[in-house]
Amino acid sequence: MIKATHRPKHSSIPLLALLLCGLGILALGTGAVRMSPAEVVQALLGPHDETQARILYELRLPRILVGALCGALFAASGAILQGVVRNPLASPDIVGVAAGAGLAAVVNLMLLPNTPAWLLPVGASAGALAAFGLVYVLARQSGEVLPIRLALIGVAVEASLDGLRRLILVRADDSIAQALIFLSGTVYGADWERLFRVLPFAAVLIPITLLLHRRLDVLSFGDETAKSLGMRLEPARLVALALAAGLAAVAVMGVGILGFVGLIAPHAARLLVGPRFGLLLPASMLLGALLVVAADALGRGLIPPIEIPAGLLTTLVGAPYFLYLMRKTGRVR
Amino acid sequence: MSLSTKELTLGYDERRVIEGLNLALPKGRITALIGPNGCGKSTLLRALARLLKPREGAVLLDGKAIHTLPTKAVARELALLPQMPQAPEGLSVEELVWFGRYPYQSALGNRTAHDRALVDWALDQTGMRIFARRPLETLSGGQRQRAWIAMALAQETPILLLDEPTTYLDLSHQLEVLQLLQRLNREQGKTIVMVLHELNQAARYAHHLVAVYEGRVVAEGAPEAVLSERILRQVFGLKAHFLRDPETGTPHLIPFALARREEILEETL
Structure with a gap:
């Protein structure tokens, strides 16, 4: 906090971007076949060794890109929600996204055991959006959605849908194990096809989000202040919430339910660049991308050839980091 | 207006x-x-x-x-200062005051020289210039209130x-x-x-x-007309001594007892 006032806040952005590039190169070299950063750069720029090129271009690069992109999407979603709900503990989960996606995935596998590979993530993403719709409709009262009401109803809907999912799983057979892997959040097997499935949505949603940064700022003031600054609160809030749900739903399509990224990345970004969305969004997205790429690289590099799912690592690393942040900043309230 | x-x-x-x-x-x-x-x-x-x-x-x-x-x-x-205004945590005074210009800015939020001048003016009027870079939560209650008033002023x-x-x-x-x-x-x-x-x-x-x-x-x-013995009883249920403020000549009250309102109200109806 104190540090942030001494140097320009925006200097963090290029720094984070550089860090992400560096980490990306390290991650490209990590896995069952290890390559040094120099070898990676050489393989990318110069004449290709056939095997190395295959590993880099067909296996690792798309996987890293999917991870980075989806981490950024989750982080942007979390940043918006923490602002709109005015609670630093808000995350994509509180609009029902995770439970909606999970339930949809399980139902999908139960009804269509031989479901095509693309349908599972797309269905989950639709489930996430449907769950958000449910939360929003339930939270709306006499034309108004109060942030605290939204948060409480979000938690309740999340719990109900999650309960339903578990109920189904109790009676399900092993074929649904596939769904469980997906639910735990993993970048495993992410290929170019998956990247191109996510990319068009991201290419629309991210610029819209960035364009709306000033509205998001005003929304994160108290309702009375936002209104007296001339904001039409309810339409603006619906747009912001829908954007947040949409961003997270698209991320689910790429990597399943990656825990904690949407909670931690915006939180850490706020400590770096302050609460204004003009800087908060890019910083959150970069940190979200860093977090997922790092988790995935670690998951591949720790005990090869066994891979630890990135979602598990983000939670394992993320939760203690979060505790550390809370203790370190230790501010009043 | x-x-x-x-x-x-x-x-x-x-x-x-x-x-x-x-x-x-x-x-x-x-x-x-x-x-x-x-x-x-x-x-x-x-x-x-x-x-x-x-x-x-x-x-x-x-x-x-x-x-x-x-x-x-x-x-x-019209600008409003609510009773307990909330701002995002970590926002500095100057950043807060800039939001007063929100009703004038286009969707892209381009800042004009006039916007800049008004923000500076609002900071000066409220004596908040020296705190411009301080996060709101590090200020005292009075300073924070002045910061919010500065934002309302920037609303012009x-x-x-x-x-x-x-x-x-x-x-x-x-x-x-x-x-x-x-x-x-x-x-x-x-x-x-x-x-x-x-x-x-x-x-x-x-x-x-x-x-x-x-x-x-x-x-x-006017205060002299409104703050009468009758109104004080009827509205606040109070009995008070009435003095004059030695500086401004306006009424100054020293309440000394509670009064029952209902009777008085019926009287006046």
Whole structure:
């Protein structure tokens, strides 16, 4: 906090971007076949060794890109929600996204055991959006959605849908194990096809989000202040919430339910660049991308050839980091 | 810009809080809304600020019903300082004041030289320039209140509404805020309407008092006229000694006992 006032806040952005590039190169070299950063750069720029090129271009690069992109999407979603709900503990989960996606995935596998590979993530993403719709409709009262009401109803809907999912799983057979892997959040097997499935949505949603940064700022003031600054609160809030749900739903399509990224990345970004969305969004997205790429690289590099799912690592690393942040900043309230 | 109400009825759910109110708030003056807790004065202020939709009647801004005007247009005419304003954590004073320019900025938010000049002016007026880079939560209560007033000033509105601007402040910070408002009224000709609890402060700093009791305006006018023995009993249920403020000549009360309101009310009806 104190540090942030001494140097320009925006200097963090290029720094984070550089860090992400560096980490990306390290991650490209990590896995069952290890390559040094120099070898990676050489393989990318110069004449290709056939095997190395295959590993880099067909296996690792798309996987890293999917991870980075989806981490950024989750982080942007979390940043918006923490602002709109005015609670630093808000995350994509509180609009029902995770439970909606999970339930949809399980139902999908139960009804269509031989479901095509693309349908599972797309269905989950639709489930996430449907769950958000449910939360929003339930939270709306006499034309108004109060942030605290939204948060409480979000938690309740999340719990109900999650309960339903578990109920189904109790009676399900092993074929649904596939769904469980997906639910735990993993970048495993992410290929170019998956990247191109996510990319068009991201290419629309991210610029819209960035364009709306000033509205998001005003929304994160108290309702009375936002209104007296001339904001039409309810339409603006619906747009912001829908954007947040949409961003997270698209991320689910790429990597399943990656825990904690949407909670931690915006939180850490706020400590770096302050609460204004003009800087908060890019910083959150970069940190979200860093977090997922790092988790995935670690998951591949720790005990090869066994891979630890990135979602598990983000939670394992993320939760203690979060505790550390809370203790370190230790501010009043 | 003049602010008035016409047959204004306000309420929450089933409860009616203000009923058929006709009120004109004098332009270029300081008006204080006074009354006991729950009398409807804060509700009235919320409606004046367009935060609450009237059940019946209207709040009129230059003769036009405020609820039919575009939100941003209203935000250029009147600014509100809520009782407990909330800002995102970590926001600096200067960043806060910039948000006062929101009603004037296009979707892309380009900052003009005029915006810059107004933000600087607002920081100077409130003496907040030296704190410009400080995060709000590191300021004292009085400084924070001045920061919010600076944001309202940057909104460049002829009318300023404040809901209990001195609550939770110690006495010197209370005076600091009230003197700032007095100066803004004198030098900038701002119309100021505020809810105040402290009657002596209301008498001293406001030109016009509006006494509200059970959703109706029981008395309005100059402090000398409104703060009578009868009104004090009827509205606040108090008996008081009446003195003159040696500095301003305005009424100064020293309450000494509670009085029963009901009898008096029946008398006057």
